[in-house]
Amino acid sequence: MSRPRTAGPAMRIDRYELTMLSSFVEDGSVGNRAVFEAFARRLPSGRRYGVLGGLGRLLPLIEDFRFDAEETAWLLEVGAITPATADYLRDFRFTGRISAYREGETWFPGSPVLTVEGTLGEGVVLETLVLSVLNHDSAIASAASRMTTAAAGRPLIEMGSRRTHEDAAISVARAAYVAGFDSTSNLAAGYLYGIPTVGTAAHAFTLAHHDEKEAFSSQVAAHGPGTTLLVDTYDIARGIRTAVEVAGPELGAIRIDSGDLDVEARRARVLLDELGATRTRITVTSDLDEYVLAALAQAPIDGYGVGTRVATGSGHPTAGMVYKLVAIADSPDGPLRPVAKKAAGKVSAGGRKTAYRVHDEHGTAVTEGFVLGDAGELPGRPLQLVVAEAGRTLHNPTLRQVREHHAAAVAALPAEARLLTDGGPALTATEARDGELT
Amino acid sequence: MSRPRTAGPAMRIDRYELTMLSSFVEDGSVGNRAVFEAFARRLPSGRRYGVLGGLGRLLPLIEDFRFDAEETAWLLEVGAITPATADYLRDFRFTGRISAYREGETWFPGSPVLTVEGTLGEGVVLETLVLSVLNHDSAIASAASRMTTAAAGRPLIEMGSRRTHEDAAISVARAAYVAGFDSTSNLAAGYLYGIPTVGTAAHAFTLAHHDEKEAFSSQVAAHGPGTTLLVDTYDIARGIRTAVEVAGPELGAIRIDSGDLDVEARRARVLLDELGATRTRITVTSDLDEYVLAALAQAPIDGYGVGTRVATGSGHPTAGMVYKLVAIADSPDGPLRPVAKKAAGKVSAGGRKTAYRVHDEHGTAVTEGFVLGDAGELPGRPLQLVVAEAGRTLHNPTLRQVREHHAAAVAALPAEARLLTDGGPALTATEARDGELT
Structure with a gap:
């Protein structure tokens, strides 16, 4: 065309x-x-x-x-x-x-x-260009700044690209990083601005294999045991057992993307410790915002991934x-x-x-x-x-x-x-x- | 650099x-x-x-x-x-x-x-690219579609560029046009997609002159009496009188960007008719959304400009x-x-x-x-x-x-x-x- x-x-x-x-x-x-x-x-x-x-x-x-x-x-x-x-x-x-x-x-x-x-x-x-850039990026930075405070030192990943315009997504990653986020899922933001990028796997990855064990084995084979395994495609406890079985106690992290994150994180920590994976980190994602982050302060969580709410200014998408x-x-x-x-x-x-x-x-x-x-x-x-x-x-x-x-x-x-x-x-x-x- | x-x-x-x-x-x-x-x-x-x-x-x-x-x-x-x-x-x-x-x-x-x-x-x-494009543009189109219904046939101008990312703004104009808006303020959207563009003047234009009469005279000299004059920088009734004095009864339109738009539009219509400007159109702007549009259905308004609320999906910026x-x-x-x-x-x-x-x-x-x-x-x-x-x-x-x-x-x-x-x-x-x- x-x-x-x-x-x-x-x-x-x-x-x-x-x-x-x-x-x-x-x-x-x-x-x-x-x-x-x-x-x-x-x-x-x-x-x-x-x-x-x-x-x-x-x-x-x-x-x-x-x-x-x-x-x-x-x-x-x-x-x-x-x-x-x-x-x-x-x-x-x-x-x-x-x-x-x-x-x-x-x-x-x-x-x-x-x-x-x-x-x-x-x-x-210059009016519109000045306002478009400042209003968008300030709305994101203003929301992200509150999330940084609420996370109280725990690392934050910006992962909202899919919830906003494909070009705006790069600016979202940049503004969130300015306001204290530690990394982004957005590759272009890493490539253009040098922001650290992270990312492991979606549920599709597990579903593309015959079972969780096969999926985790594939990921660990390609990326080593220090990777993050997504454990909630079927049953979280079974997922964690399989993850440690495959990666060993040096498993880098697990990610939980559903359920009551406070409860699931506590259960996961107990189970990981029982399995000897005492240094395996717990990352949670799923509709997080500054209020949920604050509510999770006492849960044994090592990092957060924030998507929709940071990319849309947590209710205030323009400044x-x-x-x-x-x-x-x-x-x-x-x-x-x-x-x-x-x-x-x-x-x-x-x-x-x-x-x-x-x-x-x-x-x-x-x-x-x-x-x-x-x-x-x-x-x-x-x-x-x-x-x-x-x-x-x-x-x-x-x-x-x-x-x-x-x-x-x-x-x-x-x-x-x-x-x-x-x-x-x-x-x-x-x-x-x-x-x-x- | x-x-x-x-x-x-x-x-x-x-x-x-x-x-x-x-x-x-x-x-x-x-x-x-x-x-x-x-x-x-x-x-x-x-x-x-x-x-x-x-x-x-x-x-x-x-x-x-x-x-x-x-x-x-x-x-x-x-x-x-x-x-x-x-x-x-x-x-x-x-x-x-x-x-x-x-x-x-x-x-x-x-x-x-x-x-x-x-x-x-x-x-x-393809996941993120598919979702970024569809979520953003569908959020805008979904909100714009309701505004089109609420406008009940009156022309709608998309003018939200300054409230969103400078690249997303072009896609906002496109999505709003798809969903029934008639034109956009965004020049790039006109240039890239052939969407009709419109735009007249901001308050800064009036303020840059010594008084309203000088400002309106300048605009009419450059663009002819068919232009749209912004009449609410100081006092709306005085602004309308000055506008018709300068442009004559063939004045294309007036724009009102503040106040109770229902009341101001009714007053403006009466005054314009008294001044013989019976075919001068009334355009209103200022924090419009589908609910305000519906509430203005009985007011003598000939066109609407919608900004922030269409560019941010009217409360739902992602689909x-x-x-x-x-x-x-x-x-x-x-x-x-x-x-x-x-x-x-x-x-x-x-x-x-x-x-x-x-x-x-x-x-x-x-x-x-x-x-x-x-x-x-x-x-x-x-x-x-x-x-x-x-x-x-x-x-x-x-x-x-x-x-x-x-x-x-x-x-x-x-x-x-x-x-x-x-x-x-x-x-x-x-x-x-x-x-x-x-």
Whole structure:
């Protein structure tokens, strides 16, 4: 069959961005200086904090944000742009500055997690790409972060690829790793990002053989006794006996994917110990989320595999970030004036925000605040870094560094922020008045 | 910065598939004949039917399912495959048969929506890719289908790209179009799939100008009076007056994105009519879903834009399909024996299923059933087509044909299947005994 055309990152936007761009090109304002900000007005119900995900994916996409000749011709053909706008897009690349919270950082309602400074044209066309990446990856990272806390140090495997879009799945693995998961089942995530990958066998593997013993023997022959055997295709206790019979007491791990996992894990531990397999680990999977993980804390479990619920943000598959024009000038180098919408129910603070987080003497975050425009500095830790300048990425940490930053940022939150019980945001980003946070 | 490597569709799988494949290669069973089936055990709570999405995306991905030399070397390096498996993968391509429900078809618990017949090795490696595509696109199509019913003929725009992964967003637009949406905001979806695209302006557009009049004048100058003006940046009534003042009574449409949409639409209609703009359409957006659409049925609204809720499956972002080995032979051409897992809570019916839907004399679907293996035919409409043979796609309908099939399939459901009230599945796929559906 004929191969479909492909579309670059610049086509992953909403058409209205180009309708607006066309108007700006035609009315002469396209080169005026402008500032856009991404932030969330609220957290999902019950969540105490959010985690910023996706920044390391977004910056290269913005560097590659170009319209090729075929794309531009198509945009003109369907009437999405005017001829003058086609000329404008021909040489388009983003040449502005991006400031952002570090990836893995915690955020709260009002936190200005990403700021785009450039021309009006540059800012307006980035809206959807910025939001798609940040909303998706932050939703996953925010859910995964709670699961990491609930797992209390036990290793977590991300295995939700089959429950989400095949490309999103790779980003799910990356965001979960940032938020403390240890590995993923997704091979592309290992290949592209260096995330550790794991995976053993499905029930189909056992069913493809004449019996469990034949299946386990095949797996141990191919992968050695340190492998993980899935023991619940028929009867768990019989499965465990067969597994140890085949692999010996050096069997690496068993996996249980059904039943009451607390009860089954306790039974399995007793049986494994009786059989001399005292160092064989127990991994459980099957509809786990942060609440189930917390409930399994006392069971003799050595590792968890989490699928659907991490890949779908544990009930909140998108982070609710918006991207708003906050300041505009009347020329490419004129003074910025703050702008804000005033319609019912959606009031935004105008002006570019510079954010700080204040920690107490124990290092615990106690407040987050921002100043508007050029209103000076605040005491506290600056939350924003310049991550791109003149359109080029300046900030390119390793995924391991991002992961470490996340762990430190969550550890610095007040203890109640790590509770799974319902509650409001641990902090709220508020405007400082006269250099003081209230 | 250095350009990351890319990964083909074959790397978008879970590692355990290759662990199993390696065992099959080593134990000699990799070429044995096998049948795998994708189906959902249940519908999300309250849903009466599901819609199959993604088939037209999946088949080309399966045709392209190959491991290149760099990927194979990496898999070997990280221990995901054995050396003999690397040899097996070097020339791998899917050479089997795929049967499936048509894309856009309705499905129920137990419906065998996709069947893969080939070798054990071919079947086992496709699991995650099949499920990722079908689960994502079916979740979107299933939610969108209910919204199409609730919109009762009024045009629907899909505009959820910013609420989901940037690549998933393109598939969201496609699945929503299949299920009856009329257009999308996503440019890549227009470019790649020919879906009509629309889009006008955000609040940022108005805020970037000194006042609404200047903004509307710019938009009308660039796009003509037939454009859609966003009138709720400040005060809706004032916005409407300014819009008609600038564009004249031939103004194409206004968009309202905040407030009580029922009340605001009624007020807007009265005001537009007073101003002589009797043919100016009213489009509303802002947190719409199937329930809000149904509640707005009496308001004078001409079109809806739906974002977050369609892109996230309206509370159910994944369709819950699983992919199971249902029959296996002991050789490449031996007789198939049915297989099924028997552990607690996850019983699957073994054997390859051939499904039929029976309609009454009015054309309404009354039952769905299947026969196992070679147990003959049933009266009724066969639901499965051979969509790929010898690994090559045979079934390649246009998206318009898929969309028409969806509309016909939903229209043929019992009336209660189209209710938004909670309720169980309209039908359940059950095994026929002695050629009879019970």
